[in-house]
Amino acid sequence: xxxxxxxxxxxxxxxxxxxxxxxxxxxxxxxxxxxxxxxxxxxxxxxxxxxxxxxxxxxxxxxxxxxxxxxxxxxxxxxxxxxxxxxxxxxxxxxxxxxxxxxxxxxxxxxxxxxxxxxxxxxxxxxxxxxxxxxxxxxxxxxxxxxxxxxxxxxxxxxxxxxxxxxxxxxxxxxxxxxxxxxxxxxxxxxxxxxxxxxxxxxxxxxxxxxxxxxxxxxxxxxxxxxxxxxxxxxxxxxxxxxxxxxxxxxxxxxxxxxxxxxxxxxxxxxxxxxxxxxxxxxxxxxxxxxxxxxxxxxxxxxxxxxxxxxxxxxxxxxxxxxxxxxxxxxxxxxxxxxxxxxxxxxxxxxxxxxxxxxxxxxxxxxxxxxxxxxxxxxxxxxxxxxxxxxxxxxxxxxxxxxxxxxxxxxxxxxxxxxxxxxxxxxxxxxxxxxxxxxxxxxxxxxxxxxxxxxxx
Amino acid sequence: xxxxxxxxxxxxxxxxxxxxxxxxxxxxxxxxxxxxxxxxxxxxxxxxxxxxxxxxxxxxxxxxxxxxxxxxxxxxxxxxxxxxxxxxxxxxxxxxxxxxxxxxxxxxxxxxxxxxxxxxxxxxxxxxxxxxxxxxxxxxxxxxxxxxxxxxxxxxxxxxxxxxxxxxxxxxxxxxxxxxxxxxxxxxxxxxxxxxxxxxxxxxxxxxxxxxxxxxxxxxxxxxxxxxxxxxxxxxxxxxxxxxxxxxxxxxxxxxxxxxxxxxxxxxxxxxxxxxxxxxxxxxxxxxxxxxxxxxxxxxxxxxxxxxxxxxxxxxxxxxxxxxxxxxxxxxxxxxxxxxxxxxxxxxxxxxxxxxxxxxxxxxxxxxxxxxxxxxxxxxxxxxxxxxxxxxxxxxxxxxxxxxxxxxxxxxxxxxxxxxxxxxxxxxxxxxxxxxxxxxxxxxxxxxxxxxxxxxxxxxxxxxxxxxxxxxxxxxxxxxxxxxxxxxxxxxxxxxxxxxxxxxxxxxxxxxxxxxxxxxxxxxx
Numbered sequence: 001x002x003x004x005x006x007x008x009x010x011x012x013x014x015x016x017x018x019x020x021x022x023x024x025x026x027x028x029x030x031x032x033x034x035x036x037x038x039x040x041x042x043x044x045x046x047x048x049x050x051x052x053x054x055x056x057x058x059x060x061x062x063x064x065x066x067x068x069x070x071x072x073x074x075x076x077x078x079x080x081x082x083x084x085x086x087x088x089x090x091x092x093x094x095x096x097x098x099x100x101x102x103x104x105x106x107x108x109x110x111x112x113x114x115x116x117x118x119x120x121x122x123x124x125x126x127x128x129x130x131x132x133x134x135x136x137x138x139x140x141x142x143x144x145x146x147x148x149x150x151x152x153x154x155x156x157x158x159x160x161x162x163x164x165x166x167x168x169x170x171x172x173x174x175x176x177x178x179x180x181x182x183x184x185x186x187x188x189x190x191x192x193x194x195x196x197x198x199x200x201x202x203x204x205x206x207x208x209x210x211x212x213x214x215x216x217x218x219x220x221x222x223x224x225x226x227x228x229x230x231x232x233x234x235x236x237x238x239x240x241x242x243x244x245x246x247x248x249x250x251x252x253x254x255x256x257x258x259x260x261x262x263x264x265x266x267x268x269x270x271x272x273x274x275x276x277x278x279x280x281x282x283x284x285x286x287x288x289x290x291x292x293x294x295x296x297x298x299x300x301x302x303x304x305x306x307x308x309x310x311x312x313x314x315x316x317x318x319x320x321x322x323x324x325x326x327x328x329x330x331x332x333x334x335x336x337x338x339x340x341x342x343x344x345x346x347x348x349x350x351x352x353x354x355x356x357x358x359x360x361x362x363x364x365x366x367x368x369x370x371x372x373x374x375x376x377x378x379x380x381x382x383x384x385x386x387x388x389x390x391x392x393x394x395x396x397x398x399x400x401x402x403x404x405x406x407x408x409x410x411x412x413x414x415x416x417x418x419x420x421x422x423x424x425x426x427x428x429x430x431x432x433x434x435x436x437x438x439x440x441x442x443x444x445x446x447x448x449x450x451x452x453x454x455x456x457x
Numbered sequence: 458x459x460x461x462x463x464x465x466x467x468x469x470x471x472x473x474x475x476x477x478x479x480x481x482x483x484x485x486x487x488x489x490x491x492x493x494x495x496x497x498x499x500x501x502x503x504x505x506x507x508x509x510x511x512x513x514x515x516x517x518x519x520x521x522x523x524x525x526x527x528x529x530x531x532x533x534x535x536x537x538x539x540x541x542x543x544x545x546x547x548x549x550x551x552x553x554x555x556x557x558x559x560x561x562x563x564x565x566x567x568x569x570x571x572x573x574x575x576x577x578x579x580x581x582x583x584x585x586x587x588x589x590x591x592x593x594x595x596x597x598x599x600x601x602x603x604x605x606x607x608x609x610x611x612x613x614x615x616x617x618x619x620x621x622x623x624x625x626x627x628x629x630x631x632x633x634x635x636x637x638x639x640x641x642x643x644x645x646x647x648x649x650x651x652x653x654x655x656x657x658x659x660x661x662x663x664x665x666x667x668x669x670x671x672x673x674x675x676x677x678x679x680x681x682x683x684x685x686x687x688x689x690x691x692x693x694x695x696x697x698x699x700x701x702x703x704x705x706x707x708x709x710x711x712x713x714x715x716x717x718x719x720x721x722x723x724x725x726x727x728x729x730x731x732x733x734x735x736x737x738x739x740x741x742x743x744x745x746x747x748x749x750x751x752x753x754x755x756x757x758x759x760x761x762x763x764x765x766x767x768x769x770x771x772x773x774x775x776x777x778x779x780x781x782x783x784x785x786x787x788x789x790x791x792x793x794x795x796x797x798x799x800x801x802x803x804x805x806x807x808x809x810x811x812x813x814x815x816x817x818x819x820x821x822x823x824x825x826x827x828x829x830x831x832x833x834x835x836x837x838x839x840x841x842x843x844x845x846x847x848x849x850x851x852x853x854x855x856x857x858x859x860x861x862x863x864x865x866x867x868x869x870x871x872x873x874x875x876x877x878x879x880x881x882x883x884x885x886x887x888x889x890x891x892x893x894x895x896x897x898x899x900x901x902x903x904x905x906x907x908x909x910x911x912x913x914x915x916x917x918x919x920x921x922x923x924x925x926x927x928x929x930x931x932x933x934x935x936x937x938x939x940x941x942x943x944x945x946x947x948x949x950x951x952x953x954x955x956x957x958x959x960x961x962x963x964x965x966x967x968x969x970x971x972x973x974x975x976x977x978x979x980x981x982x
């Protein structure tokens with residue numbers, strides 16, 4: 001039998017067949033308020049003041065209240081001016097830093113701690129985070145059991161540090177999906193009569209029961225190593241009898257557009273388009289409550305994408321961020337590299353803006369927009385280009401988290417470690433210490449605890 | 458020599474991933490199928506002409522360990538479990554609706570016989586009575602939940618759906634537990650799977666299953682004999698392409714940018730050609746029973762018109778690759794090939810630092826202390842590329858300790874190759890300087906003039922053979938090496954130094970106790 005006769009691949013068969021189950025969950029474990037969170041990583045720092053007399057082209061001119069006019073006009077030369085339409089929903093936080101020095105590679109050190117606030121193990125490209133990331137922490141507490149966070153990237157899988165943002169535990173990197181159509185396939189639900197849905201659920205249940213039995217016998221083996229046990233138990237816990245039913249669907253033309261990336265999603269030319277499609281799917285997933293948190297890494301570790309700035313294909317972003325035609329510390333200077341870096345920052349601001357547009361267009365559970373019920377962050381694993389500094393990391397947040405955040409402002413956190421920003425986000429989605437106070441101890445236990453009070457209403 | 462190799466091994470172990478000992482340690486009892494293995498296994502299980510192509514949408518594995526089959530990568534998250542569930546359902550439905558495939562499965566009308574036959578292939582070992590009964594119950598229940606479907610067909614469908622989600626399909630489970638004084642000997646079926654996944658990235662074929670049934674894989678001689686048969690199959694070539702592709706980072710060749718001002722005929726597609734050339738080079742070494750020495754010294758190449766131009770070859774070349782001999786005064790082995798040279802270069806200049814770094818890490822397995830974070834751009838002086846690199850990283854600079862002694866001397870030997878891998882004798886009007894002296898970790902030194910000389914001396918260096926052996930064994934075992942593997946590596950390295958072919962190195966490993974048994978717990982460094 002040939003391949004065509006057997007399967008059309010996921011593009012044909014899976015779409016046509018009603019075999020994908022809903023991630024929609026029952027409302028039994030609803031927290032009082034549903035708040036969605038998401039984390040987007042830009043690599044290579046942003047072009048901001050602080051290096052070699054380069055002018056400030058990222059942050060607004062002054063701290064305090066943000067309005068559309070302030071961003072669009074007073075700060076039209078800054079990358080963040082792109083977000084002017086959403087000024088009232090923004091929280092711009094300068095003055096946070098990563099606590100731990102990179103082990104030889106600033107990129108891996110920053111990537112591994114930007115969402116974990118944990119210490120690092122290993123060296124250079126083998127660096128791993130010693131703790132779980134904030135998306136996983138949140139998913140375990142606000143998602144229905146059996147429903148994962150979305151772990152996404154835009155870029156090639158084989159590249160340096162293609163994964164590194166999301167950790168399920170110490171040293172346990174989560175693989176990131178980079179094909180938007182595959183992501184859509186997992187979001188899309190089953191359509192069919194109640195009888196058909198019931199049959200699918202019954203078959204799954206009988207298969208799951210059998211496999212659970214096999215897994216339990218394996219887990220009961222007397223001589224498993226610790227790693228064996230962790231591996232099998234993780235698998236065992238993943239087996240769930242999820243409800244089968246309708247879930248999230250997009251219009252046919254949007255599906256066709258996403259499907260058109262099915263074989264070219266890793267291509268340099270599609271980096272931004274894939275990122276946009278991923279975020280379109282994130283907004284969709286939140287709108288139908290398929291999952292409540294996730295991450296998107298755009299580009300690999302030291303993003304080597306060649307972006308178009310002012311319509312011209314540029315050198316790799318990594319080299320532009322180094323200001324020289326080299327991935328190391330010496331090479332021929334790239335003319336106007338700081339301006340090009342700023343141009344790329346504006347591209348990322350555009351990606352973030354379009355994500356906010358989508359969230360703002362969906363209704364949220366508490367009556368306003370989905371953006372009002374979300375807290376989404378555009379972060380970075382470095383603060384700037386050549387020095388690869390970990391101080392004053394650009395942290396751009398949007399969404400009111402259901403009225404929790406005091407939005408529409410630009411604050412200086414005062415050179416604190418960024419775990420406190422992550423604590424604030426965790427608190428914003430409704431997670432508290434056992435005594436009911438704001439959650440304050442995410443990340444490495446040696447870090448100063450607490451939230452950033454100025455962000456909270 | 459033996460002592461030196463052991464010292465090297467220990468050094469590499471200690472400097473590599475020692476901190477990872479605190480992280481979940483690898484266990485070699487339940488390696489999950491890689492996505493590539495899943496594809497090939499489904500193809501072979503249902504005797505299809507092509508892989509189903511479903512794994513392209515599976516949750517990707519994170520990059521842990523050096524090779525894609527490292528057990529540290531191979532866990533089942535919630536997302537991947539859902540991918541498996543979905544794929545199993547799609548396949549189960551298709552195999553019963555496609556008459557040709559269904560005919561190969563429904564060779565009996567007895568559910569238990571079907572379960573034993575198909576299950577034995579899906580689990581890659583015979584099922585025990587309890588397992589057959591468990592699946593028979595499932596099979597029997599299928600007719601109620603596939604209303605309107607012929608009961609036997611319904612049973613086949615549900616059984617396939619379940620078996621493709623079973624841990625015994627998804628993992629290459631090694632359940633043998635009885636210890637002898639060498640470790641835990643694997644059963645013949647477990648050895649068969651190790652062999653077939655090593656050589657073919659897929660499940661055993663009928664002949665290998667039969668050999669397991671007859672107990673022919675219980676001793677060294679039997680394993681060696683069957684391994685030699687597997688080696689002749691074209692799928693083995695794919696596997697060793699896969700190994701070298703990862704060990705030598707060929708993936709990085711495919712996406713290269715060069716200045717079209719300096720190299721007017723450059724096109725992006727040439728990077729992919731360089732990758733193909735490198736793979737064909739590896740094929741050639743394997744096919745001619747070559748070893749590590751040939752990898753580093755062979756002048757044989759496989760070029761098309763674009764590559765012939767880079768190598769300065771005269772004659773008629775088209776889009777197809779043809780075998781040629783390169784100028785032995787200019788080229789010797791992989792490190793003098795366009796892919797390696799162009800990958801480790803900027804848009805317009807050779808990059809001796811990255812050339813030197815790769816040789817240290819990838820050819821010598823010599824750890825390099827990671828560089829400090831990038832300082833301000835330094836001002837470079839000098840006429841040639843070498844002088845300019847030396848001016849900011851050489852003796853008397855902050856790079857003195859690493860660059861001037863360990864990295865640059867290796868990289869400078871390749872200054873006779875430009876940023877696309879073309880041979881040159883002059884750099885900006887000045888003669889290139891390709892001389893150097895490199896000190897190995899134990900203090901021994903080699904002095905050379907040029908890449909050919911260096912490659913030949915590397916091919917005689919025990920460090921190079923130990924490094925290749927480490928990587929080969931890591932790939933063959935699908936896990937990070939442990940101290941207890943050092944004896945095998947030492948043996949391999951010595952054989953490799955004595956010009957044993959890669960094929961014979963592989964056969965040495967499969968016949969070894971390490972491959973035929975499961976070692977006990979990971980040792981704590």
